[in-house]
Structures are given as C-alpha cells and as structure tokens.
Amino acid sequence: xxxxxxxxxxxxxxxxxxxxxxxxxxxxxxxxxxxxxxxxxxxxxxxxxxxxxxxxxxxxxxxxxxxxxxxxxxxxxxxxxxxxxxxxxxxxxxxxxxxxxxxxxxxxxxxxxxxxxxxxxxxxxxxxxxxxxxxxxxxxxxxxxxxxxxxxxxxxxxxxxxxxxxxxxxxxxxxxxxxxxxxxxxxxxxxxxxxxxxxxxxxxxxxxx
Numbered sequence: 001x002x003x004x005x006x007x008x009x010x011x012x013x014x015x016x017x018x019x020x021x022x023x024x025x026x027x028x029x030x031x032x033x034x035x036x037x038x039x040x041x042x043x044x045x046x047x048x049x050x051x052x053x054x055x056x057x058x059x060x061x062x063x064x065x066x067x068x069x070x071x072x073x074x075x076x077x078x079x080x081x082x083x084x085x086x087x088x089x090x091x092x093x094x095x096x097x098x099x100x101x102x103x104x105x106x107x108x109x110x111x112x113x114x115x116x117x118x119x120x121x122x123x124x125x126x127x128x129x130x131x132x133x134x135x136x137x138x139x140x141x142x143x144x145x146x147x148x149x150x151x152x153x154x155x156x157x158x159x160x161x162x163x164x165x166x167x168x169x170x171x172x173x174x175x176x177x178x179x180x181x182x183x184x185x186x187x188x189x190x191x192x193x194x195x196x197x198x199x200x201x202x203x204x205x206x207x208x209x
Contacts, residue, residue: 033086
C-alpha cells in the first residue's frame with residue numbers, strides 16, 4: 001500500500017471516530033464498576049498502577065509471572081477485571097486516546113495510552129486465561145492471543161473491546177462508526193502497519209504476524 005493511500009485511510013479513520021465524540025453524550029456511568037473502585041484511592045487502582053509501573057520499561061513474561069505470584073487473589077477476582085475495562089473506558093471517553101480521535105497528542109496523552117494498553121493486557125489475561133481455569137474450563141488461549149495483538153496497534157479493535165467488555169452503552173456510538181474503519185495490524189517483523197488481510201501467521205511460532 002502506498003504512503004499516500006495509508007495517510008488517506010488514517011485521515012478517514014480519524015474523521016470517523018472524531019465524529020463519534022459528538023455522538024456520545026457525556027453521562028454519569030461507571031461502565032460496570034463502581035465509584036468506589038474507580039477512585040484513585042482504591043486497592044484496585046493501586047494494584048493496576050503497580051502492574052503498569054512494573055512493565056513500563058519493557059514487557060517480559062518473567063515480570064508478568066512475578067506480578068501473578070504477588071497478587072494471586074486479584075487474578076481470581078472478576079470484579080477487578082471489570083474495573084480494568086471500566087477504567088480504560090473512562091480514559092477513552094475523557095479524550096485520552098488522542099491518536100484514535102485524530103487529535104494532536106500530548107506527552108500526557110501518550111503516557112496514558114501506554115498505561116491503558118498495558119491495563120488491557122492485564123484484563124484480557126485474567127479474563128481469558130485465568131478465570132476459565134478457576135471454573136474448571138480450558139483457557140481461551142486463541143482469544144487472548146488475538147486480543148493481545150489487537151491492543152498493541154489496532155485502535156478499531158480497542159474500541160470494539162471496550163464496547164464488548166462493558167455492560168453499558170457508552171461505547172456503542174464509537175463501535176458503530178468504527179465498523180467503517182479499516183482493520184489494521186502491525187507486523188512483528190518490520191513493525192509497520194498493514195491491512196489485516198495482508199498479514200500472515202508466522203510458520204514457526206504460529207503466533208506472531
């Protein structure tokens with residue numbers, strides 16, 4: 001795909017989601033969580049911030065495993081998982097995903113984006129790999145791997161995830177308009193963005209694209 005065409009697609013996507021900003025009227029909603037849990041003083045806030053701080057330099061399975069061991073009880077808590085999706089939804093609706101909305105990013109918004117994507121990693125890890133095993137079920141490994149790839153780059157997928165993982169309708173207008181956005185993904189080799197249909201699964205690890 002030419003650079004000119006890619007830039008055109010990005011402008012179209014930015015315009016689509018920017019339109020949704022005016023569609024989604026601000027409401028007092030906790031997106032499936034509670035005002036107490038979403039407080040900056042809550043234990044959930046403290047633990048999730050510690051996870052972000054732990055992985056802010058570079059993700060590693062060893063660091064993730066250490067966090068799991070240190071906070072085993074939270075990996076069994078569906079209320080904690082709902083808090084994570086609610087917190088990221090709140091940040092999105094507050095306008096802190098500037099690249100998604102096609103607006104100029106600030107240092108603060110870039111930092112928040114990294115934090116929120118890291119929190120989504122924690123949320124999908126617990127929901128799709130940890131909670132099912134506690135219920136005697138097989139972990140949803142394929143879903144986890146798909147969503148993990150999506151949150152690293154695809155803004156459209158993040159919108160859909162927040163709409164899917166919250167019981168309210170606060171993200172519905174974004175999700176509806178997001179259907180017109182092109183599906184993009186990042187190649188794990190060259191680190192560049194491509195339409196998802198052009199990406200292929202790695203024949204060795206069968207995970208990276």
